[in-house]
Amino acid sequence: MAPAAKSGHEFLKFVNVSPTPYHAVQSIREKLTQAGFEQIHERNDWANTCKPGGKYYLTRNASTLLAFAIGEQWKPGGPISMIGAHTDSPCLRIKPFSKHQVEGFLQVAVETYGGGIWHTWFDRDLSAAGRVMVKTKTGFVHKLVNLHKPLLRIPSLAIHLDRQEKFEFSKETQLFPIAGLVAAELERQGVTTPPESTSEGGPEPDFAPIKPMKERHHPRLIELIADAAKVSSDQVEDFELILYDTQKSCVGGFNDELIFSSRLDNLEMTFCSAEALIESTNGSTSLKNDPSIRLISLFDHEEIGSMSAQGAQSNLLPAVIRRLAVLPSSKKSNISTTAYEQTLATSFLVSADMAHSVHPNYIGKYEARHHPILNQGTVIKVNANQRYTTNAPGMVLLQEVAKRAQVPLQVFVVNNESPCGSTIGPMLSAKLGVRTLDLGNPQLSMHSIRECGGIYDVNHAIELFRSLFEHYGELESKILVDNADEAEI
Ligand SMILES: [Zn+2]
CATH class of the missing domain: 2.30.250.10 (Aminopeptidase i, Domain 2)
Known part of the structure; x- marks a missing residue:
């Protein structure tokens, strides 16, 4: 097996044991527990549990999962790098x-x-x-x-x-x-x-x-x-x-370059974000110099509009961020009453949901200059009407992140005559006021019982997300917009 395909094979194992959001959450829980993440509960006080350098997760309704790792240099009001995905499929x-x-x-x-x-x-x-x-x-x-x-x-x-x-x-x-x-x-x-x-x-x-x-x-x-x-x-x-x-997900194509599977949308992004969080916190050094919190939020109910207690429209993410924003640093520090707002202003959310590969039999349906291809990297999704949240500062940030991981990116914009899908990105960015970008790996046959993706893109997304988690703390202060006057040009 080509080393770059290894993550793709791991993903196939994951999707085969995850026929429902409950099972997907269970599979991710097992991975997190193995990697040293500790389970916490919303009903408890976390003030004495969650510490800089620690790794935690919680679930809601057992179908939504949120996990995070706290950098050792964390201070109240500090930045959070987040990846949001969803556990449900039609x-x-x-x-x-x-x-x-x-x-x-x-x-x-x-x-x-x-x-x-x-x-x-x-x-x-x-x-x-x-x-x-x-x-x-x-x-x-x-x-x-x-x-x-x-x-x-x-x-x-x-x-x-x-x-x-x-x-x-x-x-x-x-x-x-x-x-x-x-x-x-x-x-x-x-x-x-x-x-x-x-x-x-x-x-x-x-x-x-x-x-x-x-x-x-x-x-x-x-x-x-x-x-x-x-x-x-x-x-x-x-x-x-x-x-x-019951047909198992499998590798396909003349050269084993494809994945034939159910639920690529959006178990692939669920899997990649969890793997990236785990890998980014493996080893003792990674969290040492990090002033940020690295977080994944895997929501149920995206496919039906996210309006539920465990969907992206719920209070889950704001409530967790509110609790994290006031966590004290290792050295005693004052907690400002505006820590939550400061955290929101310095944080970034990647809304990770599968994207459309160009379809060889329906080329006319695509915008002529934006043809994402399988196995050519994760796709940044752009939409002027804010069905996707991506903007220029986000594009710059993501390219810096991708450069550091040496992974390719592609860009998608919908043909003006096509309808456009949407994601949890716009609703979460509106709710939180946080900078957000939409992306996802390319796939064919989205929402079919049997979808098709590229096996190497699994690794592309893991490396990209891992780089975001590892470098966001350093990059956050370098891309200036509302504080652009502070820059020396
Ligand atoms: Zn989706």
Whole structure:
């Protein structure tokens, strides 16, 4: 394996064990713990926990994760270099009442999450994963589950029965997975005729405010979840499960230069930012002379607009920055009442979300002078209408960072006649007033169930982010805008 592809292979391992945001957060937690990061909780006071030279992380809803390392030269009101990414991807989620049966087929009702290219979900071998709330002796506890096996499938209609040129379908009635046959399920249960509904007659069941789980979902689904959680079916109180493609992410291309994978958007940036934070703090010397805090914020719910308690629109990042801004330095120092505002004014946020590679079959869709290519480096995203936040001082900073890491960069701007995506960058920069830049690695087929990227770009982004963390403390004071009068030219 080419050494530059090593990080790409590591990423494939990560994405294969991270079918949901919960699993992605769990995988990152394991990496951070191994690298000596200590878990902290929002509900506790950190004043005596977080110290210069220390490394910490916290989670919210177990689907958003924030980690940081504090430079040993940190002073209250000091700068924070931040990378923001997201842990969620478009997917199908099992509905609260999912049990459905028609013409001898068992079916599981699902809800669309985010803006997926839904036709790519047809004819894939799907499984389910997520979290389950398990009843314990004293209360309820969240547990991760992954059913692993191909259990479900959304079958397309044979071409003989439908010769439509355009593939059109109802997301409510036709994007509807089958989960097996009624006959097989009855045989498993040892029943020869369908059981009568239990809701009429018979003994009065225990009062339940909502119908019991076994009536809302196929009992077999509850059993599979219970087995995966290693608990009994009766302990499954509720769950949030999403479907995923069981085909493993893999290396592709004539020369192993591509990645074929689900969830590149945005697990690739999640992975790269976490690796960069870990690598930048490995070894004893890196944090020694650093006056800054290095931070990653991996949010859930970007694909649906980020408006949730754990999304980028929440108070999570401002609340954490507020607490970090007043952390005392190792030598006793005065903490100003404006430490938070000073930190915001000296900090920088990189909003890291995947970008579009040029597509060889649709060249006309791209702006003629901005054609990012796979494996040619991370892409800076520019948009005059502030769908992306990048501006000239940010471009200068990032080029200085990239020079130090010796990694290439590319630039993307959307064709004036195309719609443009957006990221957590604009909302966070508006909320915080912090300087922000949008970037991401190039990929094809964004929001398809199976996307495509370049294997070498994984390493490009890690090196770039690592350089940002290692050099921001030094570069921050060198790029002057509102204090430009102070410069000697
Ligand atoms: Zn994204």
